[in-house]
Amino acid sequence: DSGVTQTPKHLITATGQRVTLRCSPRSGDLSVYWYQQSLDQGLQFLIQYYNGEERAKGNILERFSAQQFPDLHSELNLSSLELGDSALYFCASSGRGWGGELFFGEGSRLTVL
Amino acid sequence: AQTVTQSQPEMSVQEAETVTLSCTYDTSESDYYLFWYKQPPSRQMILVIRQEAYKQQNATENRFSVNFQKAAKSFSLKISDSQLGDAAMYFCAYRSADYGGSQGNLIFGKGTKLSVKP
Numbered sequence: 001d002s003g004v005t006q007t008p009k010h011l012i013t014a015t016g017q018r019v020t021l022r023c024s025p026r027s028g029d030l031s032v033y034w035y036q037q038s039l040d041q042g043l044q045f046l047i048q049y050y051n052g053e054e055r056a057k058g059n060i061l062e063r064f065s066a067q068q069f070p071d072l073h074s075e076l077n078l079s080s081l082e083l084g085d086s087a088l089y090f091c092a093s094s095g096r097g098w099g100g101e102l103f104f105g106e107g108s109r110l111t112v113l
Numbered sequence: 114a115q116t117v118t119q120s121q122p123e124m125s126v127q128e129a130e131t132v133t134l135s136c137t138y139d140t141s142e143s144d145y146y147l148f149w150y151k152q153p154p155s156r157q158m159i160l161v162i163r164q165e166a167y168k169q170q171n172a173t174e175n176r177f178s179v180n181f182q183k184a185a186k187s188f189s190l191k192i193s194d195s196q197l198g199d200a201a202m203y204f205c206a207y208r209s210a211d212y213g214g215s216q217g218n219l220i221f222g223k224g225t226k227l228s229v230k231p
Contacts, residue, residue, distance in 0.1 A: 033219070042204065043158075043221045090158065100146035101160055102219050
């Protein structure tokens with residue numbers, strides 16, 4: 001158990017819809033990262049938050065947005081969903097003094113029909 | 114920008130044998146971390162081994178060891194006495210070491226799919 005919790009684990013929705021994925025980082029970790037993994041692909045970095053502030057952006061579409069709340073949990077919002085958005089979305093967290101490792105949640109599998 | 118390259122999309126090894134997965138990276142930084150993550154069919158990301166760039170000694174974790182060549186920017190993973198449970202996708206990853214604040218994100222290679230034959 002990494003200590004990172006993601007909900008929901010599975011989500012099936014239709015094109016054009018909007019979904020929200022939630023992530024609770026490990027206790028005390030200030031940084032949260034979101035990654036997207038499409039079928040048989042590597043992990044693509046989407047966005048990073050540090051203590052409530054956006055710190056870095058990767059290949060995140062304009063239809064996607066995220067935020068980190070004062071209690072440090074984070075949400076990734078995906079709107080106007082397309083078939084190509086079907087993927088496994090990982091959240092990870094990190095803290096200082098842990099050797100640089102990111103701790104990953106089990107992922108949220110999104111299927112867009 | 115940093116990049117990570119895994120040139121072997123698939124590898125196969127006989128149970129109990131040894132296999133080496135290759136990884137090269139490109140960076141202009143002098144201080145960073147390198148990792149190997151394992152992703153089994155369950156899709157969970159599991160840390161296998163880490164290496165701090167400032168350490169010359171190669172990291173070892175039980176049957177897993179790395180060959181870190183900083184000048185060549187090479188970071189290979191050796192799995193000894195391969196087991197059926199080692200079958201998975203293996204990702205090499207790079208991360209900057211930023212001691213002034215939040216550290217950067219992990220940059221992943223495309224992965225190597227390892228099969229273990231009984």
